[in-house]
Amino acid sequence: MTVDADAPVYVAGHQGLVGSALRRALLRTGHRNILTEDRRNLDLRRQDDVNRWFADHRPGYVYLAAGTVGGIKANATRQAEFLYDNMMIHANVIEASRVYGVEKLLYLGSACVYPRQSPQPIPEDALLTGPLEPTNEGYSLAKIAGMRLCDFYQEQYGCRFVSAMPTNLYGPGDNFDPESSHVIPALIRRFHEAKTRGDNRIELWGSGTATRDFMFVDDLADACLFLMRHYEGPGHINVGSGAETPIAELAQQIRDAVHPTCEIAFSDDGLDGMPRRAINADQLANMGWRAVTGLSEGLRRTYSWYLTADEDVRRRRRRPDVDLEAADRAGATSGVQRTITPDPAFSGSEA
Numbered sequence: 001m002t003v004d005a006d007a008p009v010y011v012a013g014h015q016g017l018v019g020s021a022l023r024r025a026l027l028r029t030g031h032r033n034i035l036t037e038d039r040r041n042l043d044l045r046r047q048d049d050v051n052r053w054f055a056d057h058r059p060g061y062v063y064l065a066a067g068t069v070g071g072i073k074a075n076a077t078r079q080a081e082f083l084y085d086n087m088m089i090h091a092n093v094i095e096a097s098r099v100y101g102v103e104k105l106l107y108l109g110s111a112c113v114y115p116r117q118s119p120q121p122i123p124e125d126a127l128l129t130g131p132l133e134p135t136n137e138g139y140s141l142a143k144i145a146g147m148r149l150c151d152f153y154q155e156q157y158g159c160r161f162v163s164a165m166p167t168n169l170y171g172p173g174d175n176f177d178p179e180s181s182h183v184i185p186a187l188i189r190r191f192h193e194a195k196t197r198g199d200n201r202i203e204l205w206g207s208g209t210a211t212r213d214f215m216f217v218d219d220l221a222d223a224c225l226f227l228m229r230h231y232e233g234p235g236h237i238n239v240g241s242g243a244e245t246p247i248a249e250l251a252q253q254i255r256d257a258v259h260p261t262c263e264i265a266f267s268d269d270g271l272d273g274m275p276r277r278a279i280n281a282d283q284l285a286n287m288g289w290r291a292v293t294g295l296s297e298g299l300r301r302t303y304s305w306y307l308t309a310d311e312d313v314r315r316r317r318r319r320p321d322v323d324l325e326a327a328d329r330a331g332a333t334s335g336v337q338r339t340i341t342p343d344p345a346f347s348g349s350e351a
């Protein structure tokens, strides 16, 4: 399947970590008709408003990357909000996409939909085979509902709505607020602040032996464009880096990028969480797509962004006061050379 460069493509959540990377990827591949809407003008939790917006703008393709997202603490203490907001946003956008005849929709799920005791690396068919991690149950239930909604809309209405399950993501535009950030932005901030204070030692929880799967967000965006062209489901597909990184190695790499002279100590207090958590991305690899950005390169680019963003933007208190399209175009021509491989259909005018 090809997507014309002038086809109206709606990125829901375009100012977020994933949404902004999707916009960069669409611009890089020649898209000229990217639809976005500021959350202040369109609260996606309101079905009538969402329907009106779809009636006015008539998107042909939708990337659904809007939602209430956060780290362990935010998930554990705001479960009602995570469940309500995400259920509403996802159901409203999916339903409006059906009503207004969207050609194809890609829903962003999350690896935390999988049961706590899943086999590692987690295959797609582990879904709904056991209890969820209780600390993010609200978020996970909403994500499961969103992806099953895509499946059911495909079954009942014939809609081409599919879901991608990304692993842990990081990159420019991430949330660096210590109250709600994920592990990579949290560690970047800690090393940066230690460097600023002149501290040369950082103590981290756990033993550092637990492993996780981290993916640079521009790789994820490329995978999403690839899936929009090539994946028809049914069901969901994992998107992972294909690599597992021990937390100790992650911390060392962040230290090397941010504050190379800093010593790292692990408290070894048993606060490791799951010993291993990664997703099995074989299905996507068999379709011909692989991530291209190594962890050290991705961390370097994320820290560069951190240094240029002001504190309110890093903490998500404010969105950048810049011409976002111009900034994205500049971003699209800097950084690593990206290749979407191997995809003979790719012509630079598709998504």
Ligand SMILES: NC(=O)c1ccc[n+]([C@@H]2O[C@H](COP(=O)([O-])OP(=O)(O)OC[C@H]3O[C@@H](n4cnc5c(N)ncnc54)[C@H](OP(=O)(O)O)[C@@H]3O)[C@@H](O)[C@H]2O)c1
Pocket: 012, 013, 014, 015, 016, 017, 018, 019, 038, 039, 040, 042, 043, 044, 045, 064, 065, 066, 067, 068, 069, 089, 108, 109, 110, 111, 143, 165, 166, 167, 168, 169, 170, 175, 182, 319
């Ligand atoms: N980050 C990860 O590691 C990760 C991993 C796997 C999957 N995912 C999935 O990827 C998707 C995007 O995540 P992300 O990390 O990009 O999150 P994010 O950076 O927090 O971005 C979320 C976006 O959704 C928008 N949004 C939130 N509530 C809204 C509402 N009521 N109305 C309109 N817009 C609203 C936000 O708008 P504002 O900019 O105005 O706040 C923001 O642009 C989520 O579905 C998440 O589950 C993320």
